[in-house]
Amino acid sequence: MRKNYIYLISLLLIGTSCGKQKTVETKTERVIAITTTTSVEKKYSPSIDFTGTAFANKEANLGTTLPGRVEKCYFIEGQKVNKGDLIVELSSELYTQALIERNTLEKDFDRVTRLREKGSVSEQDFDHVKAMYDASVAKTQMLKKSAEVRAPFAGTIVDYIVQEGENFFFAPNLKPGYSMTSGIVQLMQLDVLKVTIDVNEKDISKIYIGQSADVVFDAYPEKRISGKVKSVDPTLSTLSRTAKVEIQINNNDLLIKPGMFAKVKIFLPEQNAVFIPFESITRQSGTGNEYVFVIESDIAEKIQITRKFSVENLIGVDGLKPGVTIAVAGKNKLSNGCKVRIGK
Template identity: 25%
Template sequence: MKKTIYKAGILLVLTTSACHETKAPETTTKPFIISDSMAKMIAIDTVKNLFLTSTITLSGEVSFNENTINKVFPRSSGQVIECKVSLGDKVTQGQVLVIIRSADVAGSYADLTSANADINIAKRQLDNTQNLFTNGIASERELNEAKQNYEKAKAVKSKLESTLAINGGKNTNAGGTYTLNSPINGYIVEKKVNAGNFIRPDMGDYLFTISDLKDVWIYANVFEDDIAKVKEGNTAEVKTLAYPNKIFTGKIDKISEVLDPTSKALKIRIRLDNAGGLLKPEMFAKVIISNQENTQSLSLPTKALIDQDGKSFVVVYNSNTDLKIAEVTVIKTVGDKTYISGSVKDGDKLIVTNQLLVFQQLLNTTTP
């Protein structure tokens, strides 16, 4: 009897406890939707299937394009009286660069004066001989000699005038000075003369180099283990210390056939447009050469990646109401492109601006 009552008590307690047991709350999923205001804050880019690109980084320097420069030579020996420009100055076509006093120019003017006098004398002799010949006093031979002397005098004058024209023409004067003028619009990129310098006949060197700097050359050194990685036509990105956030893009247009005996490096040349005039000769440059490989892989903008807990993720965008997180594996990063494998495919759209904010919201869509 007592056992029966005891069992009944236990059953009653269990039944009572079961009646008061609280049910566990159900989890609810709140889908994340991009609002109209947030839609203005994000940017979308696309996954692409591209050939992998390898890069090498080289050191180089900016130089002027030697095909678009003018070297200004002295026309005659003498002494520099005044130099009107400095290294780096901008000059216009016809602008006076330097004034030179030359004994040769002064001598040419003196010879020209003498030649004019000889012409006048020869002309009078010719006229007199012509009159004598007409009156039967002078012979035909004497008339021909007078004509020849007159032509010779004119030839001497013509030669002296040509010499003066070569030495500057209207930019010379009888005092023996002449000017050198800029042949083009551009910049003084080399200057080898100052006031007071003497110019000797045996020098044979130029005084100025003028370049328009509309395009420049970048020379870079390639060491032996990287020679196979560079080819004419390869894309090159150039960065300078002066403009660290600006990238100049060009192509390799020439590769040397010999190595420098001192540095054991091969020199390559890259031509860059410099319409803005930002690049100056002798600037240090970092050159990144891109070379396309034969293997293809999915590529996405590097800025689309989200790194968390040692893994890489992207936010796939189908619409403002259809977004998902996808994990990817990074193969390699080349500049602003990253080659990946993972659960995305060619043509998928990714959020590339403020994607971390969207990523966190998607992680929080499931709340208790």
């Protein structure tokens, strides 16, 4: 009886053991099917975007050193002038008076010159008359120049601040957006423009004279204009913590007008970067952190990355080496350390 009881217990233990073994043997590890891509290293030209405003490359309110009445305007608004062209002529009673004095002294100088040749006048008297005549010539030239307004550079007549027949007196120009200098006529160089942007302290060290830039204006969104950085302010504003930077562009067709709003892209020196497809990036909900799953020996590892820029459908990132295998399709099913099967 006792032997039979021991035999039954032995059979029960063997059966239980076999059942457990069968359960372990039937339990299989989950393998997730994915497709992959490889991170690549490529050269690229990074850029920084800004907004700015167009201004004339050169601008001047032209006037004279002496007051007077505007006698003649030789050009109309919108007309181009060359450097040295006479734009405005003023009346000058002082010039007329000086011209009479010069003519009188010229006759005296001619007379003493003839007497000097005959030895009938002393060198001291001759030098005195000559000095007076030379001074009158210089005075006449100065007063004549003071009655004329000539173009200091080639440009376009933008506005007559004083019209024909009006008297010109020095007074500050309070017209918004223009020079505060008093003048008779406003001249601008419009075939070349400068676009002024504000660059913050974080980016100013990346900007230098001669740097390439692309400029697009809202008025002509399909027209991309190439330019160069012309100047960089050496100091920052204490209010905005930005520095003024000027980009020079050609405007031969005169389509772009001063005051237009511009979008500027300044290109930085070419460098290498690691690129991955946009589709391989996953964003962690609630944090904004982005990561990818790197596959090695059929095991997925979650790696956080930082976007730097985008080129077409590729994203330049920090945090990865080139040549790394990355999950694409099926990445949303993965977790750190899970096993994968790479498909086509």
